[in-house]
Amino acid sequence: MRSDAKENYQHLLVTARAVVAEEGANASMRDIARKAGVGPATLFRHFPTRDSLLDALLRNSLEELTEKANTEESESSADDALVAWLREAVAFVRIYSGVVNLMATALADTTSALHTSCANLRSAGTRLLTRAQEVGTADRSMTGNDMFALIGALGWIGDQAAYSARSDYLFNVIASAMLIDRPNRALETRTS
Template sequence: MRSDAKENYLHLLATARAVVSEEGANASMRDIARKAGMGPATLFRHFPTRDALLDTLLRSSLEALTQKADAFESASSADEALVAWLREAVGFVRIYSGVVTLMANALSDPGSALHTSCENLRNAGTRLLTRAQVEGMADRNMTGSDMFALIGALGWIGDQASYSERSEYLFDVIASAILTHRPSRDAQVNERAGR
């Protein structure tokens, strides 16, 4: 890639990241091009579809989350690894409004540019869940797909102004429901207070 083309590509990507962070995964491709100070043809030359653009934007984050699952798996107990990774995953889906629907659709569409990254992410989370289940620390009926759905739900809750204050509490409720031996936040607070 020529240096000017690479510069345009990186500028488009930085602009797209800012626009998608602000407006969500359904941000207009034309708005991205306009805000980057380029014509739509330049954007579409680099990213022929919205999925191609979003795959490029999200792939590094999805791969980082997948790698974090590996790191948590080897560095933490099964229950701590699962909760730490869940927290990271929920934090990620809160960054981009609408990304949960996009990821869910990508999982069911092997032709999607995002399919492989999303599948790898779900598999990484499933490994953490399975490890916790094998060690008797997590609900044996839960599947990786269930957990993926809960991540999406918790991300959505954090996006809603009326629920955002309670999002940490609700995260704890879900984590306590997944893990069989994890006390609820109320129990932890009472224990610290000596009640």
């Protein structure tokens, strides 16, 4: 890629990140191009579809969150790793309004540019859940899909003005319900 094309690409990603954080995952591609100071053709040359733009935009964050699961798995107890990663995942979905719907749709559509990143993320979270279930600290009836749905629900709660003040409390209620014999442990706010 030529240096000017690479600069355009990076500039488009920076602009898209700001627009999507402000307007949500359904932000207009034309608005992104306009705010980046380029024509729509330039945007579509780099990102032919909304999914391809969102994949490029979200891929690093999704990969970081997947890597966070690996780190937590190797450095923390099963239940601590699960709760810490769950907190990180909820924080991620709160950054981009509407991303949960995109991720759920991408998981169902193997042709989506977002499919692989989302599937890897769900697998990483499921692995943490399974580990906690195997050592007897997490509810065995919960599935990875259940947990993914809870991440979306908790992210949505945090985005709602009427509920956002209670979002940490509600996160702790859900995390405590997932754990067995350690409900008070999940209520400890972990910020790292």
